[in-house]
Amino acid sequence: AYAAPAPVNGIGFDSVPANLYLSPGDDAVTVPAGYTARVLVAWGDSLTQAPHWNPGSAMTETVQLHAFGAHVDGMHLFPFPPMGSSGSPGVANIRGLLVTNHEYVDPPLVNNITPASSYATTPITLDMVRAQQAAHGISVVEVWKKNGMWEVQRTSAFNRRITGNSLCKLSGPAAGHDLMKTAADPGGMNVLGTLNNCSNGHTPWGTYLTCEENWNGYFSNETGDVAGANDPEQKRRILNGQARYGIGKGGFGYRWHEMDARFRADLNPNESHRFGWVVEIDPWDPKSTPVKRTALGRFKHENASCVVDPDNTVVIYMGDDERNEYLYKFVCANKYNPRNRAANRDLLDSGTLFVARFNADGGGKWLPLVWNQNGLTPANGFADQAEVLIKARQAADRAGATMMDRPEWIAAHPASREVYMTLTNNNRRGSNPPSGNSIDGSTPAGSARPPVDAANPRLDNRYGHIIRWRENMGKADALDFEWDIFVECGDKLDPQPHHRGNINGDDYGAPDGLWFDQDGRLWIQTDQAGDATGDWANIGGNVMLCANPSTGETRRFLTAPKYCEVTGVTSSPDGKALFVGIQHPGEDWETHFTQNSTWPDSGQNGPTTAGGSPSKPRSAVVVITKDDGGVIGT
Ligand code: FEO
Numbered sequence: 001a002y003a004a005p006a007p008v009n010g011i012g013f014d015s016v017p018a019n020l021y022l023s024p025g026d027d028a029v030t031v032p033a034g035y036t037a038r039v040l041v042a043w044g045d046s047l048t049q050a051p052h053w054n055p056g057s058a059m060t061e062t063v064q065l066h067a068f069g070a071h072v073d074g075m076h077l078f079p080f081p082p083m084g085s086s087g088s089p090g091v092a093n094i095r096g097l098l099v100t101n102h103e104y105v106d107p108p109l110v111n112n113i114t115p116a117s118s119y120a121t122t123p124i125t126l127d128m129v130r131a132q133q134a135a136h137g138i139s140v141v142e143v144w145k146k147n148g149m150w151e152v153q154r155t156s157a158f159n160r161r162i163t164g165n166s167l168c169k170l171s172g173p174a175a176g177h178d179l180m181k182t183a184a185d186p187g188g189m190n191v192l193g194t195l196n197n198c199s200n201g202h203t204p205w206g207t208y209l210t211c212e213e214n215w216n217g218y219f220s221n222e223t224g225d226v227a228g229a230n231d232p233e234q235k236r237r238i239l240n241g242q243a244r245y246g247i248g249k250g251g252f253g254y255r256w257h258e259m260d261a262r263f264r265a266d267l268n269p270n271e272s273h274r275f276g277w278v279v280e281i282d283p284w285d286p287k288s289t290p291v292k293r294t295a296l297g298r299f300k301h302e303n304a305s306c307v308v309d310p311d312n313t314v315v316i317y318m319g320d321d322e323r324n325e326y327l328y329k330f331v332c333a334n335k336y337n338p339r340n341r342a343a344n345r346d347l348l349d350s351g352t353l354f355v356a357r358f359n360a361d362g363g364g365k366w367l368p369l370v371w372n373q374n375g376l377t378p379a380n381g382f383a384d385q386a387e388v389l390i391k392a393r394q395a396a397d398r399a400g401a402t403m404m405d406r407p408e409w410i411a412a413h414p415a416s417r418e419v420y421m422t423l424t425n426n427n428r429r430g431s432n433p434p435s436g437n438s439i440d441g442s443t444p445a446g447s448a449r450p451p452v453d454a455a456n457p458r459l460d461n462r463y464g465h466i467i468r469w470r471e472n473m474g475k476a477d478a479l480d481f482e483w484d485i486f487v488e489c490g491d492k493l494d495p496q497p498h499h500r501g502n503i504n505g506d507d508y509g510a511p512d513g514l515w516f517d518q519d520g521r522l523w524i525q526t527d528q529a530g531d532a533t534g535d536w537a538n539i540g541g542n543v544m545l546c547a548n549p550s551t552g553e554t555r556r557f558l559t560a561p562k563y564c565e566v567t568g569v570t571s572s573p574d575g576k577a578l579f580v581g582i583q584h585p586g587e588d589w590e591t592h593f594t595q596n597s598t599w600p601d602s603g604q605n606g607p608t609t610a611g612g613s614p615s616k617p618r619s620a621v622v623v624i625t626k627d628d629g630g631v632i633g634t
Pocket residue numbers: 103198199213302321408
């Protein structure tokens with residue numbers, strides 16, 4: 001039987017108690033005794049020498065373009081010296097580029113509308129939309145440790161914002177395809193912006209991978225029709241494709257389509273094909289253009305976990321976070337070149353996309369999504385490889401992949417390369433008779449209810465689980481793997497046995513963020529309701545935990561402010577500074593946000609740029625250090 005390696009130096013801290021928000025002071029980040037968590041940068045903090053945003057006012061596009069974005073999510077720290085330079089490696093642990101995703105916005109917070117619930121009926125302007133779009137995307141922020149404290153280097157030439165309106169290039173097999181062409185971009189090669197950047201990845205050649213997740217929510221098909229599609233079959237395929245990716249009337253309520261017609265999916269149906277990709281960014285070149293790598297497929301990308309074999313084979317593992325969607329693997333056609341950074345520049349443009357099938361016997365197969373194989377033919381709606389990639393979900397349906405309980409993050413063990421994936425929850429499994437997602441997209445995503453299976457064994461999987469797999473012969477590009485379930489999450493006090501889980505240690509649910517530190521500790525972040533009521537009355541608010549992959553032992557490391565999720569984690573190379581994202585504190589659309597949380601400007605985790613005058617909750621990154629200067633987790 002397989003035995004996972006234990007973390008080097010073990011887990012050395014005592015669990016923090018669950019946060020049940022019993023007192024106002026519990027609206028904070030809490031870490032174990034001997035550790036300190038301080039706010040490093042929050043939404044609206046200036047990344048230049050221009051003034052910080054006043055969170056009591058409406059955000060503007062002008063301010064947001066030089067300020068840290070909203071709703072921080074996946075992140076990675078790229079240590080100095082700049083990749084490819086001959087600078088001294090001695091600064092690696094005290095200076096780096098912190099690159100962060102900004103997944104989405106709560107429009108009432110951006111536009112300063114109260115109560116929040118009135119946003120839907122407030123007259124909207126293009127300026128309001130532009131401010132929201134500018135709060136999306138990516139921040140590149142130079143951070144350094146000065147006089148023992150990490151801070152933003154506001155004079156850095158590396159600091160940069162990439163937003164929902166920044167120029168991005170398309171590359172790979174779908175670039176320039178007819179389905180990518182729009183009136184504004186007749187060549188189908190240039191897209192404005194990257195949206196809903198949820199989780200992330202990074203490559204050994206020093207680039208950042210950002211993943212477009214719930215991009216469908218910005219689009220609206222207002223009429224249920226497709227302008228200019230006179231052929232009924234063509235129209236049917238376009239509308240089915242929109243349904244398969246969750247595009248409908250109104251979207252998620254952002255209302256951008258009212259002011260910005262590129263988000264009208266009925267008028268500009270191809271614009272939505274230009275979102276849903278993994279985007280590669282070179283943080284070391286502030287003038288570089290982000291590149292949407294179409295070879296990796298179009299879906300609701302959670303993260304992009306890059307694994308490189310000893311022989312320099314490169315693969316990227318990717319989840320599609322929706323109920324009953326799939327796990328994917330991209331295998332690069334060419335090998336990583338550790339001696340020539342430029343040689344890796346377009347490595348992600350050529351290779352094979354696979355989707356996973358988990359068999360009941362503990363084995364699994366990677367099924368290729370290659371044109372003219374496995375029914376991916378013109379007769380079935382796939383004219384060429386570009387169309388296979390643009391319609392990756394439909395291609396995966398056709399290939400016979402396993403529908404999973406919402407694939408979120410994926411992380412590989414630094415030594416064994418065993419791969420772990422969070423499956424956050426699923427309340428749409430178990431039908432009689434079973435029905436799958438329809439192959440042509442006529443069944444909207446999320447409406448299908450596959451039966452439980454070995455890899456997704458629970459009906460009403462409200463607490464989620466973590467699955468793991470080992471590639472055949474340990475080769476990342478293998479076509480077969482072995483898998484098992486690392487843990488079923490749950491609440492040991494739940495009256496229903498199937499909700500109790502089998503956690504060896506502190507209970508949690510809705511696992512989402514997942515990351516291995518260099519010693520092989522597995523860090524788990526959660527994304528649940530975040531108010532310690534109902535299903536979460538015993539578990540408390542959202543957390544970050546640390547697990548031993550060998551024994552499953554799990555300890556709660558961090559508790560978080562009210563109504564936030566904990567998402568995004570990276571560290572300095574020496575493991576002595578841990579950067580963690582706190583996203584959407586206070587988020588509850590039914591009530592005024594500021595009644596739910598005043599973090600971080602409450603000052604609970606150190607001073608902020610707002611100077612202790614909380615006017616609205618803000619997503620932020622905290623930096624965690626050990627008071628004795630040691631490695632986090634030891
Ligand atoms: Fe944006 Fe699946 O989390």
